[in-house]
Amino acid sequence: xxxxxxxxxxxxxxxxxxxxxxxxxxxxxxxxxxxxxxxxxxxxxxxxxxxxxxxxxxxxxxxxxxxxxxxxxxxxxxxxxxxxxxxxxxxxxxxxxxxxxxxxxxxxxxxxxxxxxxxxxxxxxxxxxxxxxxxxxxxxxxxxxxxxxxxxxxxxxxxxxxxxxxxxxxxxxxxxxxxxxxxxxxxxxxxxxxxxxxxxxxxxxxxxxxxxxxxxxxxxxxxxxxxxxxxxxxxxxxxxxxxxxxxxxxxxxxxxxxxxxxxxxxxxxxxxxxxxxxxxxxxxxxxxxxxxxxxxxxxxxxxxxxxxxxxxxxxxxxxxxxxxxxxxxxxxxxxxxxxxxxxxxxxxxxxxxxxxxxxxxxxxxxxxxxxxxxxxxxxxxxxxxxxxxxxxxxxxxxxxxxxxxxxxxxxxxxxxxxxxxxxxxxxxxxxxxxxxxxxxxxxxxxxxxxxxxxxxxxxxxxxxxxxxxxxxxxxxxxxxxxxxxxxxxxxx
Numbered sequence: 001x002x003x004x005x006x007x008x009x010x011x012x013x014x015x016x017x018x019x020x021x022x023x024x025x026x027x028x029x030x031x032x033x034x035x036x037x038x039x040x041x042x043x044x045x046x047x048x049x050x051x052x053x054x055x056x057x058x059x060x061x062x063x064x065x066x067x068x069x070x071x072x073x074x075x076x077x078x079x080x081x082x083x084x085x086x087x088x089x090x091x092x093x094x095x096x097x098x099x100x101x102x103x104x105x106x107x108x109x110x111x112x113x114x115x116x117x118x119x120x121x122x123x124x125x126x127x128x129x130x131x132x133x134x135x136x137x138x139x140x141x142x143x144x145x146x147x148x149x150x151x152x153x154x155x156x157x158x159x160x161x162x163x164x165x166x167x168x169x170x171x172x173x174x175x176x177x178x179x180x181x182x183x184x185x186x187x188x189x190x191x192x193x194x195x196x197x198x199x200x201x202x203x204x205x206x207x208x209x210x211x212x213x214x215x216x217x218x219x220x221x222x223x224x225x226x227x228x229x230x231x232x233x234x235x236x237x238x239x240x241x242x243x244x245x246x247x248x249x250x251x252x253x254x255x256x257x258x259x260x261x262x263x264x265x266x267x268x269x270x271x272x273x274x275x276x277x278x279x280x281x282x283x284x285x286x287x288x289x290x291x292x293x294x295x296x297x298x299x300x301x302x303x304x305x306x307x308x309x310x311x312x313x314x315x316x317x318x319x320x321x322x323x324x325x326x327x328x329x330x331x332x333x334x335x336x337x338x339x340x341x342x343x344x345x346x347x348x349x350x351x352x353x354x355x356x357x358x359x360x361x362x363x364x365x366x367x368x369x370x371x372x373x374x375x376x377x378x379x380x381x382x383x384x385x386x387x388x389x390x391x392x393x394x395x396x397x398x399x400x401x402x403x404x405x406x407x408x409x410x411x412x413x414x415x416x417x418x419x420x421x422x423x424x425x426x427x428x429x430x431x432x433x434x435x436x437x438x439x440x441x442x443x444x445x446x447x448x449x450x451x452x453x454x455x456x457x458x459x460x461x462x463x464x465x466x467x468x469x470x471x472x473x474x475x476x477x478x479x480x481x482x483x484x485x486x487x488x489x490x491x492x
Contacts, residue, residue: 025351026399030297031280037304040344046310046337047344050303122154122266123147129190135183141173142183146196154266155203156184156196194265201229207261217253220246224254232258235488255491281407283359285370292370294363296356297407304348306341310334354392358400359415361389366418373410378432381419423467436467437477444483452486 028036041047126147135143145167149158160177167173167180187196193210197203208214208222224232228240237251246254284295313334363370365385368377383401387394401415420434443461447453453461455478459471483489 022347022350023396023399025347026354026396027402029280029403029405030282031278037348044337044340044344046307046334047304047341048307050305122152123150126150126187126190126195130187133186138173138175138179139183141171142167142175142180143187145171146180146184146187150196150266152266153264154192154195154197156198160184192262192265194262197265200263201225203263203265204258204261207265208257217250217257220244220250221254221257225258235490279405279412281412282355282404283406285363285406285408287371287409290371292363292367294356294360296352296359298352304341304345306338306345310338354396355400355404357390358386358392358397359406361386362415362418365389369418370408373408375432375438376435378418378420378434380421380423380432382421383419423469433477436462436469437481439465439467440474440477441481441483444478444489447489449489449491452489454486 025033025036041049130140130143130147133139133143142163145163146156149163150156160180163180164175164177167175184196188206189210190196193207194203195206197206205222205225208218208225211218214222223244224240228243231239237255240246241248241251280297282297284297286293286295314331362381365381366377366379368379369375371377383394383397386392386397390397401419404415405412406415420432423433423436439462440458443453443458455471455475458478459469459474462469462474478485
């Protein structure tokens with residue numbers, strides 16, 4: 001019997017709770033920061049909002065001095081056995097006066113109004129129509145199951161057998177697949193047309209068959225979608241023309257009929273249950289007299305401080321002569337909450353500083369773009385470039401760039417927009433891949449739709465313009481632009 005020994009060495013990095021908290025805060029966009037702060041205020045009573053002040057004091061504290069104060073995550077009650085509370089009851093002006101809002105950005109005292117959507121949701125619309133049917137109790141239960149299985153696009157993607165099982169095991173209703181199919185056919189007559197279809201083919205056919213007057217082109221379209229759907233979706237129009245003996249004009253008319261149909265019937269109805277997503281910029285860049293100025297948007301972050309009530313309790317404890325076990329436990333709790341509050345305030349400070357540091361590096365690297373707004377002025381830039389300029393870790397830069405936006409005079413952009421790889425021209429000059437994609441998109445937009453340009457020809461055209469690029473790279477960029485292959489771009 002052979003005995004195998006293996007020596008394995010692992011390098012592990014343990015992060016303190018404060019570091020983990022900072023990493024999480026870096027990923028939070030400005031729109032969600034207020035919610036995160038409210039959660040912390042509810043969890044930690046030692047943390048409270050700073051009262052409104054008319055005079056602002058200068059904050060000269062070093063925002064990164066807290067690194068020496070962080071403790072290991074193995075901190076226990078033993079760390080608080082010292083009865084001294086002097087470090088906790090003194091008023092730290094730097095912490096108390098720290099403002100989360102940027103003084104360079106104008107304040108808005110008025111209440112902000114957010115538009116909301118009104119109307120009937122998609123599922124309410126289906127339910128209202130369901131009540132108009134004359135159904136028995138079993139059919140009503142089946143219909144509610146079917147409507148509940150329809151997704152937001154209006155499709156019924158669940159198998160009939162699965163719905164039969166759900167009705168049997170969850171609602172104790174024994175039905176057959178034929179019973180469910182009969183109810184589905186009823187619901188497929190609901191508005192909007194095409195609802196409750198199992199796939200795109202059925203969705204389009206339901207809409208065509210619902211027309212009050214079916215003209216010859218509609219009839220041809222029904223035949224094609226019924227028997228030649230795969231060929232139609234792959235744009236093999238010549239095969240279809242030969243198979244059913246129709247002219248090119250008729251084929252062109254069928255294409256127009258089908259393209260007017262709605263592939264997502266569920267998307268027609270407004271849905272109150274879905275919130276509208278509003279882009280809240282995290283940064284503002286202003287061009288003032290030819291000089292770019294960067295400002296951090298911190299309007300959603302209120303001023304924070306350590307609770308004076310908690311400090312008063314510690315002062316009373318220090319003045320008291322008798323200190324029993326219950327008082328010591330209370331003091332231990334207060335110290336822990338105050339430490340947690342300090343850590344959170346420090347994390348917010350470091351978050352703001354890190355955001356500004358990262359965005360300033362992006363601004364300096366892409367200064368030409370921020371001055372002109374022309375995508376051709378974008379320079380190649382990767383996370384490593386920003387990390388080298390700021391001294392931050394690449395993972396930290398990645399967290400900052402994630403879900404963050406900057407507002408410029410040319411529009412609002414995601415920070416990820418400015419990160420792109422480099423491509424070398426025939427002259428040795430490095431250009432942004434975004435510029436190459438823009439040229440590629442322009443070439444495809446200007447092509448003859450009856451004879452689309454292949455990837456090989458696109459490669460040749462780009463090389464003629466001086467861009468040394470391979471065919472597989474052209475195909476990759478085309479896919480990233482969500483542009484289909486030449487065969488699928490062909491039109492009659």
